Every structure is written in C-alpha cells, then in structure tokens.
Amino acid sequence: MPEDILVDVQSVSFSYDRSPVLKGIRMRVPRGKMVAIMGASGSGKTTLLRIIGGQLRPSAGGVYIAGHAVHELDSADLYRLRRRMSMLYQHGALFTDLTVYENVAFPLREQTKFGEAMIRDLVLMKLEAVGMRGAHRLMPAELSGGMARRVALARAVVLDPLLVMYDEPFAGLDPIALAVIGQLIRKLNDALGATSIVVSHDVVESLSIVDYLYFISEGVIVGEGTPDEIRRSPMPYVRQFVNGEIDGPVPFHYPARPYAVDVRLAPGGGHV
Amino acid sequence: MFDRIRRGLETLGHRFIGGIWRVGSMARFFTLVLASSGTSFHRFRLVMREVYFSGVLSLIIIIVSGLFVGMVLGLQGFETLQKYGATESIGVLVALSLVRELGPVVAALLFASRAGSAITAEIGLMKVTEQLSAMDMMAVSPMARVIAPRFWAGVISMPLLAALFAAMGVFGGYIVAVVLIGVDNGAFWSQMQAAVDFRYDVLNGVVKSFVFGIAITVIATFEGYDAPPTAEGVSRATTRTVVSSALTILALDLVLTSLMLRGES
Numbered sequence: 001m002p003e004d005i006l007v008d009v010q011s012v013s014f015s016y017d018r019s020p021v022l023k024g025i026r027m028r029v030p031r032g033k034m035v036a037i038m039g040a041s042g043s044g045k046t047t048l049l050r051i052i053g054g055q056l057r058p059s060a061g062g063v064y065i066a067g068h069a070v071h072e073l074d075s076a077d078l079y080r081l082r083r084r085m086s087m088l089y090q091h092g093a094l095f096t097d098l099t100v101y102e103n104v105a106f107p108l109r110e111q112t113k114f115g116e117a118m119i120r121d122l123v124l125m126k127l128e129a130v131g132m133r134g135a136h137r138l139m140p141a142e143l144s145g146g147m148a149r150r151v152a153l154a155r156a157v158v159l160d161p162l163l164v165m166y167d168e169p170f171a172g173l174d175p176i177a178l179a180v181i182g183q184l185i186r187k188l189n190d191a192l193g194a195t196s197i198v199v200s201h202d203v204v205e206s207l208s209i210v211d212y213l214y215f216i217s218e219g220v221i222v223g224e225g226t227p228d229e230i231r232r233s234p235m236p237y238v239r240q241f242v243n244g245e246i247d248g249p250v251p252f253h254y255p256a257r258p259y260a261v262d263v264r265l266a267p268g269g270g271h272v
Numbered sequence: 273m274f275d276r277i278r279r280g281l282e283t284l285g286h287r288f289i290g291g292i293w294r295v296g297s298m299a300r301f302f303t304l305v306l307a308s309s310g311t312s313f314h315r316f317r318l319v320m321r322e323v324y325f326s327g328v329l330s331l332i333i334i335i336v337s338g339l340f341v342g343m344v345l346g347l348q349g350f351e352t353l354q355k356y357g358a359t360e361s362i363g364v365l366v367a368l369s370l371v372r373e374l375g376p377v378v379a380a381l382l383f384a385s386r387a388g389s390a391i392t393a394e395i396g397l398m399k400v401t402e403q404l405s406a407m408d409m410m411a412v413s414p415m416a417r418v419i420a421p422r423f424w425a426g427v428i429s430m431p432l433l434a435a436l437f438a439a440m441g442v443f444g445g446y447i448v449a450v451v452l453i454g455v456d457n458g459a460f461w462s463q464m465q466a467a468v469d470f471r472y473d474v475l476n477g478v479v480k481s482f483v484f485g486i487a488i489t490v491i492a493t494f495e496g497y498d499a500p501p502t503a504e505g506v507s508r509a510t511t512r513t514v515v516s517s518a519l520t521i522l523a524l525d526l527v528l529t530s531l532m533l534r535g536e537s
Contacts, residue, residue, distance in 0.1 A: 086410065093405065095407075096401070096403070106410070107410050110411075
C-alpha cells in the first residue's frame with residue numbers, strides 16, 4: 001500500500017532577481033511524520049518553507065498539500081488551506097501588543113466563532129501543554145527567548161493544524177530550552193496527529209526527533225534518509241554537515257578571483 | 273567630462289523613474305487598503321483602539337501647540353491691527369487664520385510627526401519581527417487586520433484634532449487679546465461670529481484636514497509596510513514618513529486653498 005503523502009514538492013525551482021535559490025527540489029512528507037530540511041545558512045531552506053506555505057510562488061514545479069496545488073491557489077483558497085496549517089517562526093513572531101493569553105487566543109478569535117469560555121479552555125489547555133499556563137498574563141517582552149518560542153508553539157497548534165512548519169525552531173536557544181522545544185515539537189506532533197516540517201541547521205537535535213531528513217545545499221537536495229541512515233551516510237556533504245567540518249563540499253571561502261590576482265601578484269587584476 | 277554628465281543624467285532619470293514607481297505603488301497600496309476595509313467597519317473596535325493610539329495620545333501636543341499658536345497670533349495680530357486702529361478685529365484675524373489654514377496644516381504636521389512616525393515604526397517593526405508574515409500564515413490578512421484600522425483611525429482623528437487645535441488657538445488668542453491686553457470682549461466674539469462663515473471657512477478647513485488625514489496615514493502605513501526588514505530600513509522609513517508627509521501636506525494645502533478660493537469668488 002502506498003504511503004499517505006500529505007505534502008508533495010514536485011521539482012520546485014525558485015529565483016530571487018534571476019539568481020537561482022532552489023533548483024528542482026523534490027520532497028515528500030508522509031502524513032503524521034516529522035521531516036527535517038537541513039542545510040547551511042543561505043542554502044534556500046527557509047525559501048522552500050515559504051513556497052510550501054504559499055507565501056512565495058515557485059518559478060517552476062509545484063507544491064501539493066492534501067491534493068491542493070498550493071502554487072495555483074488564489075488568495076481566498078490559500079487562506080482556506082492555511083486555516084489547516086501553521087508556522088512557527090524563528091523568533092516566535094508573537095504579537096508584541098498582546099498578552100501571552102491573547103496571542104494564543106488570536107487564531108481562535110479570528111478563525112472561529114467560539115464563545116469566550118471555550119476560547120479560555122482551549123488557550124489554557126495549549127499553554128498547559130507547553131508549560132506556560134502560569135505566564136498567561138505576561139507580555140511577550142517579559143519572556144525569555146525559549147519561553148517566547150513555547151508560547152508561539154502553543155499558538156501554532158491551537159487550531160489543531162494538519163501541518164505545522166517550523167522555521168529554525170532551535171536557533172539561539174540555550175541547551176535546556178533547546179531540548180524542551182525539541183521534545184515539545186515531537187510530543188505535540190504525535191499527540192495531535194499532525195505532520196511537521198522542521199527547517200533547521202541543528203543536526204543533533206533534529207536527528208533525535210525527526211523521522212526523515214533532507215539535506216539542501218545550493219538549492220539542490222544532496223542527501224536524504226532516516227536519522228540512522230544519515231548517521232551512517234558516506235556522502236561527503238552529509239558527513240561535513242553532521243560532523244561540522246570547516247571545509248569540504250561547502251567551501252570555507254566565498255567565491256572570489258584567485259587571491260594572487262586580488263593582491264596584484266598575478267596579471268588580470270584591476271580594481272577590486 | 274561627457275561621461276560624468278551622462279552619468280549624472282542617468283542617476284537623475286533613475287531617481288525620477290524610481291519616484292514615479294513609488295507613487296504608483298502607493299496608489300496601488302491605497303486601493304488595497306480601501307478594498308480590505310470591510311473588517312475595520314465590521315469590527316469597529318479595532319479602529320477605536322487605533323484612534324486611541326494615534327488620536328487620543330496626540331491630544332497633549334495638539335492642545336498645547338494650539339494654545340501657543342493662538343497666543344502668538346493674538347500678540348502679532350494686535351501689534352499690526354493697532355496701527356490701523358482696528359484692534360477689535362483681532363478675533364476675526366485669529367479665528368480665520370486658524371480655521372482656514374493653521375488649524376488643518378499645523379495640526380497635520382504635528383500629527384505626521386507624532387502619530388505618522390509611530391505608525392511607520394510600529395508596522396516596520398512588526399515586519400522585521402515577522403508578525404505580519406505570521407498573521408498572513410494564520411490566514412488573517414495583515415492589510416485588513418493591521419493596516420486598514422490604522423488608516424481609518426487616522427482619517428477619523430485628523431479632522432477632530434484640527435478642530436481642537438483651532439478651538440484651542442482661538443482660546444489662546446482670547447487670553448492674550450481680551451484677558452491680558454484688554455480688547456473688548458463683546459467685540460472680540462461678535463466680530464468673529466459675523467466674519468467666520470460656516471461653509472466657506474469651517475467646512476473647508478474640515479475638508480482640508482480630512483484630505484491631510486488620508487495623505488498622512490497612507491504615507492505612514494505604506495512606508496512601514498514597504499520598509500526593508502532591517503533596523504536601518506525602519507529608521508529610514510520613519511524619516512521618510514515625516515519628510516514626505518510634511519511636503520505632501522504643504523503641497524496639498526496650496527492646491528486645496530486655490531480650489532477653495534476659486535469656489536468662493
């Protein structure tokens with residue numbers, strides 16, 4: 001029996017001002033699973049996430065979520081689909097003028113006609129799940145980075161979405177907060193029966209929580225596999241990434257003319 | 273030499289085209305704001321909240337400035353009118369200057385620097401911290417939820433603030449002319465009442481401040497929404513809001529005044 005695929009990325013290409021960012025990406029995310037997209041900064045992984053969410057349109061190829069062609073939807077249909085998906089941003093993106101409680105209640109107030117009692121129960125339930133119920137009266141500015149991200153996580157899952165996308169959920173967290181977020185993401189995914197796509201460059205944490213990983217470099221997928229396969233992978237890029245080696249398929253130097261030319265020790269110079 | 277002139281012309285042309293492009297984007301943005309205004313009327317509380325932030329919080333600066341401008345008008349006006357023995361007309365001078373020109377224009381300039389800059393900075397920072405993008409991903413249109421309420425709040429607040437500015441100015445003029453200098457109280461008010469026409473003076477002033485309100489809030493929201501998501505981008509956008517609003521207000525004032533005077537004659 002074929003696997004039930006929720007997100008199908010078919011040969012997606014994308015360019016910013018004519019410079020290609022993604023080149024023919026193919027990816028499949030089975031329902032109920034957690035998939036990580038890994039790669040160095042600037043490799044195009046956040047762009048891919050935005051294309052999946054319909055915030056950017058691919059220049060070629062397409063994205064299908066539960067059978068809907070995301071890249072072809074008009075804004076009304078896109079909004080209809082987005083009610084069933086959510087995104088956790090790198091820094092949480094909490095609304096700074098609303099309290100923790102109101103932040104989590106925001107999607108409920110905007111998307112549903114629930115009464116105040118129902119909203120209160122749902123908000124406190126989700127805040128309890130991320131351990132932040134006691135902070136429901138605080139403003140986002142009063143929270144630490146890790147706490148803000150937990151509140152954002154509660155907000156992201158408050159409507160029990162089909163698909164949750166995480167954009168660098170581990171960036172800038174201390175080890176304890178990082179482990180907490182990692183475990184919460186996994187726990188919530190399984191408890192809600194959701195499907196998750198995690199964009200990250202944190203190898204250790206990602207390997208410990210996801211079901212499958214894709215590695216992107218310079219806009220193409222250079223490796224994929226389950227965490228076990230990745231740990232054993234002989235592929236040079238994956239090795240470099242997993243072991244954090246400075247030089248390798250991902251060069252240390254930004255592309256440049258030969259050094260000798262720039263310091264005028266060889267012909268072909270001119271002004272730098 | 274030739275090369276330098278050519279480069280200069282190219283830069284000039286580039287900037288000119290860039291400017292026109294920007295005006296075009298702003299017009300498109302304005303249309304989008306109007307098209308997304310349903311939520312603002314449907315949930316008027318969102319607008320009222322913004323009226324508090326841009327209107328109510330601007331009250332102090334408007335009241336104090338209005339009072340000072342009126343007092344200075346009273347002093348300067350008295351000085352000049354005295355030469356013609358027409359000091360009783362001081363009320364007319366103060367009221368007409370305020371209702372026709374200074375009220376709408378100065379209140380708009382103050383509003384642009386107090387509330388316009390705050391709107392730009394707030395929207396710009398919401399963009400930097402991905403709040404607008406997050407809202408969009410929650411299937412909530414930032415245009416309808418964030419931009420349109422701020423726009424309508426500005427449009428509602430501006431005429432009210434201008435009227436308050438003019439009223440405070442008249443009061444300031446009264447304090448200087450009648451209370452301090454001793455111009456006849458009855459003459460002050462009755463001449464003012466006789467000379468200030470509701471339709472030509474007061475209504476035209478309201479129309480002006482209404483137009484200025486639209487201009488300032490469109491500029492402020494557009495600059496914030498369009499700001500590059502960096503610290504420098506937001507700071508530049510905030511500056512641009514104040515500068516372009518001031519220039520736009522003064523240019524629009526010239527156009528509106530000439531239209532209104534033609535209508536009067």
